[in-house]
Amino acid sequence: MNVYLHPVCAVVAWLAFGYKLSALRKSPRDYALIALCGALMCSALSFTVSHPYVWGYVDRLFGFPNSAALVSMVCVVLVLTNQQIVLTFWAHPPERAWRRARPRVLAAALVLAALITLFAMTAPSEPRPKDFSLHYAGHPLYAVYLLIYLVFYTIGEIETARLSQRYAKVSHRLWLRRGLRLTAVGAWTTLGFSLIRITDVILSPYAVDLRPLEPVAWVCGDVGALLTHVGWTLPGWGPTLNAPRRWLRAWRQYRRLRPLWNVLHELAPMIELTAPANGFWSRFRPSTLEFKLYRQVIEIRDGQLALRSYTDPEAVRTATELGRRAGLTGKELQAIEEAAQLASMVRARERNVPPSAHPAPRTVTGPQGADLTDEIDWLVKVAETMNSPYVAAGVEGSTTP
Template identity: 60%
Template structure:
């Protein structure tokens, strides 16, 4: 792949990422982190565009001095690295603490930009070099200092972005944000390794060793790292779409497994019913609608359970626990068998119009402590399956019939 194709692919990816996040900014114009992220992607897109071999010369002519495109591209890279750090700091810390932590990073970027704009005119790089600017001018002392300042900040900035994104990913509770930040960290490390290799190449060129053999591979890896970073920054927005088929199948499976239990309880407490999902064939097929239906089933099951609690047979529940432990079931499985027996005894006693004469019945089990909605759904699915298939549940109910 030649330099034109690489720059075109990188520039296209950068502009697409910027346009995608810009649509989100319209919905939250006061989100400072999102503003910084849009600015970061914009600077990256500009850097890629002006460094394109076919855009490089027109930019020089527009600004009026040779290799102006190189100065613009490097300045945009510095601003992009500072912007990424700004975003990550504001995501990971409260606003006041984030401002305090971000200030030195912003000041360091400003200092580097001042150094670059001061050193570049001193070097006077008169020959346009759109493809090998750094390698060609490495023997120019002022420009060598210029490149050293740029590469040192670039290395420091990439390390900071990689560490911040990886650290925030470990504490983030949003799945797709966490995955995106891991990709940002991966892309940053890859880009850093490419830059270090290019810096080694510049050092080799200074001692008359030709580093051109490495350049094609470094360009491919560098563009790959940048592409991974763009994917990581935008993944939280479009990533959930990738999980829609899996969500659909999971919600459908949960709905079908909970439906017999919900129907059995609802038959005995028909007044407990929540509003259904919106009408329409396609709307009912959406993962969000299926998830709402599952959530609706969970609420109705629990409400019916409370309404039918006087019909529970604590003796059968106790026997179910003994049978489960005797069968070598784990603690969670024993709890599921007991909960299934409690529900089955409610259904049986209510149909027979037999209220339990046991006083001080144990409270309704709710599953593992501290569980969220997803854990609650999984728990009720386990209970529903035990109620339908567990031999311990059937044996406990049969023994309850004998002892009555």
Template identity: 40%
Template sequence: MITVLNAFCAVAATVGLGYMLRALYHDRGDVALRYLCVVFGLSVVGFTLLIPAVWVRVDALFDAPNIAALLAGNCVTGLVFGQQIVLQYWIHPPAEARRRARRRIVLCALVLIAMALLFAQLDPSVQRPRDFSVYYGPSSYYFTYLLLYVFVYTSGEVLIARTAWRNAKETQDVHLRRGLRFLSIGSWLTLGYSAVRIINLFGPRLGFDLSHRDDVSVVFGNAGALLAMLGFTFPGWGPRLSLVIRWCVNLVNYHRLYHLWATMHRTVPEIALFPPRNRIRDLLKLTELEYRLYRRVIEIRDGQLFLLPYADSTAVDGAARSARRAGLGRDEIKAVTAAVAIRTAVERRSRGRPGDEGLVLHPSAHAAGPDLDCEVAELLHISGELRRVHLASTLGGGAPEQGPAEAPGREADAA
């Protein structure tokens, strides 16, 4: 399982690196993007080295047992400092960010040198690609090496988590805000890795051993790393994702309004600018959804205005009273009365009967809302109520203009 997790993270980091390199190609002057490319590159190398088959081959290449452990640790240390530098360029002016970046680069170099010296003293001659930390844990040199590594890793992740979350509250860019929150959550999650490593460091000295749960640390570390990668890339592809989600929502809403639109169109065919030849063709139209949804809303509203004089005021008033008795909210009452007005108007017009000239509904029952989303939400509500009215009148066997026929069903729903 751990090998699969490391391989998956390596692939994810490779995809992220390709995405960052593409972005850097189009914006070569962005210093933060350069450091992000380094961060993702280190992630690719680090996770790849932790795959046992790669570990063994790297050791053979350098003729040094377990050198892959040192290289993987160096990659993780480097990317933690790299993530901090990226955040500095995101939240500070260029001059200030450069000053802070230089300080972190020097500190990172000193840490890497200290880790290399401690690892050299360890002389890990027995190759352990799967349980290196557990096997060499008792060594005093490895204890110092791992203590330094965990301290730098943990302090760096805490700093990243706090900085990202604090600045997520201040930014107005919704996609950057979400990316910073993903990064912050991922950084906090990696502290589970640190906790297990610290327990394994001090546990044997305190009389307990949890080394058999060392794989838990990898799960925390990998999960946190994946969220961090998501956070760093989200500001770039988040807007595209929003467009895809918007398209899907429009598609669903367009077809959810079909029943209400079809009810209008059967009675008032002239409302349709481009009437579909059949339902299947309508379902297969996947382009210009924003425009077609807008047209559907307009045509429904036109149908409401046309049918309003044919509505039965007695049924509408009765439905409103029943809805109020059932404890329904203001918006639900408007939807109920609009649905009853539509239903009774369609019935009366189909029978050639006149309506009530003095009928007055709430403006939102037949007039445009403040924007398309509000319009769609209102009409979907009306469509749902229209189905209820139709079902109640069908089950009750009475004419829909009797109004209270649907009230028991609504009151039952409220109960």
């Protein structure tokens, strides 16, 4: 099974490492990012050297049989330690994070020392790239070696899962929460691997053959690792999955605001800002269209400000009263009021009605303190409300010539 799953895990891990390494170049003093790159690199090395085709090359490189097994397990210990360091630095200030990380680093150092010592004492001489753990599980020293490794592995994965779930609950970033939850799922999944391995070590003196469960163990270990690789990198590339939806939403809003912008631009051409030069492909990016949409909103507000002296208070009062009589309240009635303001401005300007000597002090009736996204949604609503019969009746029924 590892012949097929390990290459996939290795490729994904190397890609994830390269992806985060590019981010590390921009933030070389980000300790959490350094630890994450270390975890991904060690995971990639572990899967690479564990592949049967690479196993022999590693043995020849180090000069003793099954050295690939030791290298792989050392890498896994480093993966688990670095993962917990990442979560610690994400959750605490650097000074406090260092204090919390030291016991984990010390525990990893002791485990590594024990593994290297016991492996040297065991001296497994027969190369077993496909079933190393199963073949040597009955050896007393190797059983101790494997139990130390598996206990650390199990505790490390439980800690990673537990901390990921805890920090996902308090994170304010959507894709970070999703990434942490996926990492937790992956960590819990890998426990199937350690459970089968521990059971095999305990039952090996009784000649219990757990080889039928070997594929299950590898699936749990490798699929769990894949999920954690995706989870660690998801906060970085996850938002791009929303790109098509963002582009479509911005395009719809842009189209709905365009008629209002056209009218205001025709009456007050000075509201149009100088557009930046964009390449051919940049126009298809969501950020480019969103920028044009933001400009459109700003220019519409500038147009309202430039034409506010043409507001017909009587038309606004009439339209608002008609809406109130129809049972409209809250934002629906506010939209009628602002739409009537805009419509009366446009009509007065088109008919060359002299501006008021005392311009309306307020033309915006939308939600106060809203962010730009809410502002766009509000203006779209107002633009569509300008076609309301209450607005038309208020503007046409006004006594202003």
